[in-house]
Amino acid sequence: MNANTTETSTTLHSNRARGAAHLWSKTLIPTTREAPAEAESPSHIWLVRAGYIRRVGSGIYNYLPLAWRSLQKITQIIREEMNAAGASEMLMPALEPIELFKDTKRDIDYGDLLFKSIDRHGRAAALAPTHEEVITNLIHNTINSYKQLPLSLYQIQTKFRDEFRPRAGLLRCREFIMKDAYSFHLNIEGDGGLNEVYDAMYQAYCNIFARCGLDYSVVEAEAGPIGGSASHEFMVNCDSGEDTILRCPESGYAANVEKCEIGKRSASFEGEPSQELEKIHTPNLPGIDMVAEFLKTQPAAMLKTIVFQTTTDDAEPSWVLAVVRGDHEVNEGKVKDALQGQSITLADEKLAKQAGFTIGYVSPCAIKALGSRLNIRVLVDHDAAQGERAWATGADEKDHHVTGFNWKRELGNLLNDNASITIAEIRNAQAGDPSPRVDGQTLAQSKGIEVGHIFKLGSKYSDAMGLSIADHTQQRQSVVMGCYGIGVSRTLAACVEMSHDDFGIIMPPAIAPYLVLITIMKPDQENQMDAALKLASKLASIGIDVLIDDRKERPGVKFKDGDLVGIPIRLTIGDKALDQNCVEFKKRDEPGKGDLVPINEVAIRCQSILT
RNA sequence: CGGGGUGUAGCGCAGCUUGGUUAGCGCGUCUGACUGGGGGUCAGAAGGUCGGAGGUUCGAAUCCUCUCACCCCGACCA
Numbered sequence: 001m002n003a004n005t006t007e008t009s010t011t012l013h014s015n016r017a018r019g020a021a022h023l024w025s026k027t028l029i030p031t032t033r034e035a036p037a038e039a040e041s042p043s044h045i046w047l048v049r050a051g052y053i054r055r056v057g058s059g060i061y062n063y064l065p066l067a068w069r070s071l072q073k074i075t076q077i078i079r080e081e082m083n084a085a086g087a088s089e090m091l092m093p094a095l096e097p098i099e100l101f102k103d104t105k106r107d108i109d110y111g112d113l114l115f116k117s118i119d120r121h122g123r124a125a126a127l128a129p130t131h132e133e134v135i136t137n138l139i140h141n142t143i144n145s146y147k148q149l150p151l152s153l154y155q156i157q158t159k160f161r162d163e164f165r166p167r168a169g170l171l172r173c174r175e176f177i178m179k180d181a182y183s184f185h186l187n188i189e190g191d192g193g194l195n196e197v198y199d200a201m202y203q204a205y206c207n208i209f210a211r212c213g214l215d216y217s218v219v220e221a222e223a224g225p226i227g228g229s230a231s232h233e234f235m236v237n238c239d240s241g242e243d244t245i246l247r248c249p250e251s252g253y254a255a256n257v258e259k260c261e262i263g264k265r266s267a268s269f270e271g272e273p274s275q276e277l278e279k280i281h282t283p284n285l286p287g288i289d290m291v292a293e294f295l296k297t298q299p300a301a302m303l304k305t306i307v308f309q310t311t312t313d314d315a316e317p318s319w320v321l322a323v324v325r326g327d328h329e330v331n332e333g334k335v336k337d338a339l340q341g342q343s344i345t346l347a348d349e350k351l352a353k354q355a356g357f358t359i360g361y362v363s364p365c366a367i368k369a370l371g372s373r374l375n376i377r378v379l380v381d382h383d384a385a386q387g388e389r390a391w392a393t394g395a396d397e398k399d400h401h402v403t404g405f406n407w408k409r410e411l412g413n414l415l416n417d418n419a420s421i422t423i424a425e426i427r428n429a430q431a432g433d434p435s436p437r438v439d440g441q442t443l444a445q446s447k448g449i450e451v452g453h454i455f456k457l458g459s460k461y462s463d464a465m466g467l468s469i470a471d472h473t474q475q476r477q478s479v480v481m482g483c484y485g486i487g488v489s490r491t492l493a494a495c496v497e498m499s500h501d502d503f504g505i506i507m508p509p510a511i512a513p514y515l516v517l518i519t520i521m522k523p524d525q526e527n528q529m530d531a532a533l534k535l536a537s538k539l540a541s542i543g544i545d546v547l548i549d550d551r552k553e554r555p556g557v558k559f560k561d562g563d564l565v566g567i568p569i570r571l572t573i574g575d576k577a578l579d580q581n582c583v584e585f586k587k588r589d590e591p592g593k594g595d596l597v598p599i600n601e602v603a604i605r606c607q608s609i610l611t
Numbered sequence: 612c613g614g615g616g617u618g619u620a621g622c623g624c625a626g627c628u629u630g631g632u633u634a635g636c637g638c639g640u641c642u643g644a645c646u647g648g649g650g651g652u653c654a655g656a657a658g659g660u661c662g663g664a665g666g667u668u669c670g671a672a673u674c675c676u677c678u679c680a681c682c683c684c685g686a687c688c689a
Contacts, residue, residue: 038683557649
């Protein structure tokens with residue numbers, strides 16, 4: 001009986017038209033000739049102009065029919081791949097009691113990013129920015145044997161983050177659609193361990209972004225508490241992206257600029273002075289570039305000294321001077337690593353000045369002057385630790401710099417004291433730096449937009465929320481977790497950012513709102529309208545989504561709008577083609593007017609585009 | 612949050628410095644005609660709390676005070 005029912009419904013289903021065949025005049029596609037003044041980034045401009053989205057408030061958007069259809073296609077691909085990776089879909093609430101965030105202290109850590117609300121009883125709740133707490137709590141209450149692990153769950157849902165500065169349309173919203181998945185394990189290694197599922201998710205993500213038709217990169221991100229490469233970011237490659245990716249062309253190593261390691265570099269404080277140390281008056285010169293220009297040198301010939309302080313609670317802070325070349329940037333995370341994870345922060349300007357640092361004009365010599373009184377460590381980047389060079393740097397005196405700085409002459413014996421002065425990797429990598437993987441190879445730089453991030457969480461949340469479970473030897477163990485996110489609405493924006501031209505969006509077939517746009521030259525002419533409807537229903541019957549532009553507009557308007565919305569295939573129905581039983585077949589990403597294709601061959605040709 | 616900027620018709624803007632009747636222009640919209648393969652032409656029309664509140668003034672889009680909203684650049688994130 002059951003089997004029969006299933007069979008019947010399957011049959012019914014396969015007989016039914018599976019694709020959509022919609023009329024432009026009966027849906028909402030408000031294209032515009034001009035973009036609103038507020039839109040600057042390409043994806044924002046085109047999504048608004050093509051009638052995909054409209055702004056409701058800052059960082060809050062309506063997804064109009066075209067956008068929603070695309071988003072549905074993206075989420076469908078995500079669902080298929082997540083299910084294939086063994087994850088089960090569920091749905092958690094967007095509204096969460098604030099207490100849930102107390103255990104993990106994220107009510108504080110997240111700070112103002114958390115949307116908070118008070119209900120009529122005075123109870124505080126938050127609009128969920130993510131769901132680690134809710135799901136950890138759920139697992140805590142529902143899993144009571146190690147035999148139920150591993151377990152992977154996911155949801156696709158609206159998230160809320162009260163961003164300081166929402167921007168670029170769908171790229172950074174305060175309300176956005178996200179797929180978030182969480183996995184729970186007893187072990188890291190081995191069968192059913194975190195690593196196994198992490199690898200499966202990694203593969204699923206590759207499948208997802210490839211199927212969406214996106215040009216993407218997988219990039220190593222900050223290593224988690226477990227160590228190793230415990231986190232990866234998935235970036236859509238595009239020049240307008242905000243994230244900088246560095247990669248070794250030979251080994252394939254790729255990483256976010258903040259996390260990228262730098263290969264071997266030689267460094268030595270040895271070297272005789274080649275010129276006198278000269279103090280120069282340099283007033284009113286904000287920024288190292290202007291100072292360099294004034295001193296008739298380059299930022300690369302200067303030393304930049306950034307003052308950090310340790311964040312110990314009550315005791316007097318100790319100070320860390322991070323010295324890099326003037327054209328390089330100090331990386332706080334790497335400074336922290338160089339100090340064995342000691343917690344530091346950029347020095348408070350007032351405190352630092354009180355302590356004696358001439359902020360803005362600090363040089364490594366500050367340790368000579370202040371070292372007897374204060375607890376100071378100096379970390380010097382390899383490229384700054386070049387003893388044979390004569391450097392320009394601050395003079396530790398307001399409005400003054402020095403030239404001719406020589407490490408050995410200026411710092412002398414202090415250089416031998418490893419507790420005081422250490423050479424360490426403390427700066428951001430940049431293009432041209434040596435590859436950390438292949439000797440002699442250099443890093444190349446590109447830009448991207450982060451659309452996915454997978455992470456080995458370890459037991460951070462389970463420990464904070466008391467989620468542990470007894471293994472087969474009755475030993476209680478912390479549950480190990482992984483989490484895996486995809487910015488769904490951002491993916492749509494990133495796609496447009498990556499794929500557009502001067503006329504509008506160019507949608508990849510897999511996530512286009514419709515695969516085919518039928519443009520009718522004369523919709524009030526019955527034979528043209530008939531041909532369009534007939535063709536549309538045929539295409540729909542084999543699962544192809546079709547939009548029919550039946551508007552009584554001039555051809556130019558329809559062609560322009562067609563290019564704008566970016567549907568991959570345009571079929572133009574006009575008298576000339578119809579006389580030969582043909583339609584004009586044109587792909588959005590190809591120039592020209594397309595070519596004549598017999599109507600009965602159109603379906604096959606459309607299908608071939610999809611695969 | 613720090614810095615910069617903008618609010619005038621559905622969209623893009625002018626007008627504000629130096630206050631003066633009925634607030635303009637382009638696009639879009641509506642009506643009609645001619646058109647008809649890349650945002651066509653002509654004629655006509657509709658459409659405005661000038662972001663809001665208060666003040667100065669005989670009189671405010673314009674000057675003053677407060678306020679709200681939005682955007683851009685910086686630090687974080689899917």
